[in-house]
Amino acid sequence: MGKAYLSMDKLSVGYNKRVLIKDICIDIHKGEIVTLIGPNGAGKSTILKSITRQLQIIRGKVVLDVNDLHNTTFKELSTKMAVVLTDRMKPELLTCHDIVATGRYPYTGRLGILTREDEDKVDEALAAVNARELGTRDFNAISDGQKQRILLARAICQEPEIIILDEPTSFLDIRYKLELLSILRNMAKKKGITVVMSLHEIDLAEKISDKIICVNGDRISHFGTPDEIFREDTIRKLYNIDNGFFDPVFGSIELQKPAGKPKTFVVSSGGSGIKTYRKLQKNNVPFAAGILYKNDIDIQLARLLASEVITEEPFVEISKDTFEKALDVMLSCDRVIDAGVVIGDCNKRIGELLHIAREKGMIVDE
Numbered sequence: 001m002g003k004a005y006l007s008m009d010k011l012s013v014g015y016n017k018r019v020l021i022k023d024i025c026i027d028i029h030k031g032e033i034v035t036l037i038g039p040n041g042a043g044k045s046t047i048l049k050s051i052t053r054q055l056q057i058i059r060g061k062v063v064l065d066v067n068d069l070h071n072t073t074f075k076e077l078s079t080k081m082a083v084v085l086t087d088r089m090k091p092e093l094l095t096c097h098d099i100v101a102t103g104r105y106p107y108t109g110r111l112g113i114l115t116r117e118d119e120d121k122v123d124e125a126l127a128a129v130n131a132r133e134l135g136t137r138d139f140n141a142i143s144d145g146q147k148q149r150i151l152l153a154r155a156i157c158q159e160p161e162i163i164i165l166d167e168p169t170s171f172l173d174i175r176y177k178l179e180l181l182s183i184l185r186n187m188a189k190k191k192g193i194t195v196v197m198s199l200h201e202i203d204l205a206e207k208i209s210d211k212i213i214c215v216n217g218d219r220i221s222h223f224g225t226p227d228e229i230f231r232e233d234t235i236r237k238l239y240n241i242d243n244g245f246f247d248p249v250f251g252s253i254e255l256q257k258p259a260g261k262p263k264t265f266v267v268s269s270g271g272s273g274i275k276t277y278r279k280l281q282k283n284n285v286p287f288a289a290g291i292l293y294k295n296d297i298d299i300q301l302a303r304l305l306a307s308e309v310i311t312e313e314p315f316v317e318i319s320k321d322t323f324e325k326a327l328d329v330m331l332s333c334d335r336v337i338d339a340g341v342v343i344g345d346c347n348k349r350i351g352e353l354l355h356i357a358r359e360k361g362m363i364v365d366e
């Protein structure tokens with residue numbers, strides 16, 4: 001890979017000369033989307049504040065393009081870097097249009113008078129975040145989610161080379177979260193703008209980021225691609241999760257499985273079990289699941305939520321051993337839920353299992 005656009009070189013950051021995170025060595029390239037994840041208080045904002053010159057660096061340096069960040073003038077910095085931090089903006093009597101227009105100040109004269117072209121860019125930026133109708137509203141009198149969109153518009157019309165955002169999705173509803181992330185993706189992939197942000201939604205971080213930085217209190221515990229980072233044990237350790245699971249296949253969080261010996265047996269395949277598993281989980285009913293082929297989609301959730309899963313190798317006829325194991329478990333239960341399975345040659349023993357359950361009157365509706 002070519003030269004980095006933003007480099008953190010043996011960087012130590014913290015407050016009042018007390019180091020919080022030390023020896024950060026990270027290279028970020030042009031057009032990359034890099035996301036900081038980690039638990040509350042881990043130091044994500046501290047790093048973002050340090051690379052945007054809002055917090056003095058304790059040791060090491062940050063190089064932006066080819067310049068040491070601390071030798072860059074604020075004027076130069078403002079043509080290269082846009083910063084979106086929602087919490088510190090409390091402007092007096094400014095409309096949303098005024099706020100967005102401040103994004104053009106690096107390009108206007110001393111008096112900040114906007115040209116026709118600047119005005120067009122403000123309009124375009126407001127339109128890009130679907131906030132044209134907010135233009136004349138007082139910035140202090142709009143919702144937090146609306147503020148987030150206005151601040152993104154300001155960053156867009158600043159036409160930066162890099163945009164730094166601290167939890168930009170935290171106040172947004174699902175539609176605007178997706179919209180914001182797709183705006184960022186377009187900025188990165190179509191215009192080559194580098195994006196560095198922190199996110200709490202790790203499922204979104206996984207989907208949008210080229211690289212992930214795991215911030216863990218006193219250090220960066222991992223830096224790599226989403227494929228390298230989003231593994232169950234890495235996420236579990238990072239967030240110290242002991243009351244649930246991270247599912248790396250879907251990037252989702254699952255609550256702990258219901259405790260106790262399973263009294264319900266679920267037969268399903270090809271996704272038909274997912275609704276049933278979730279319902280049993282919500283009602284705190286421990287269950288067993290099977291017989292599932294190891295490449296069946298149901299297995300991804302069953303392995304997290306079921307007390308026991310009886311599996312078979314893909315594309316083979318279900319063996320006598322597997323059948324007997326499933327039968328044992330099924331007969332130790334009180335009831336069987338048939339969530340839907342198509343019986344063919346390979347899996348005809350599931351048909352036998354269901355036949356026995358039916359004969360014994362064990363089949364119940366969900």
Ligand SMILES: Nc1ncnc2c1ncn2[C@@H]1O[C@H](COP(=O)(O)OP(=O)(O)OP(=O)(O)O)[C@@H](O)[C@H]1O
Binds near residue numbers: 045
């Ligand atoms: N101004 C400050 N002075 C001293 N310590 C601070 C200051 N701001 C934050 N801290 C401390 O620095 C640590 C890291 O905080 P930081 O805000 O960077 O975490 P974060 O990962 O962004 O957390 P969150 O996800 O909760 O926003 C925390 O222990 C916090 O209490």
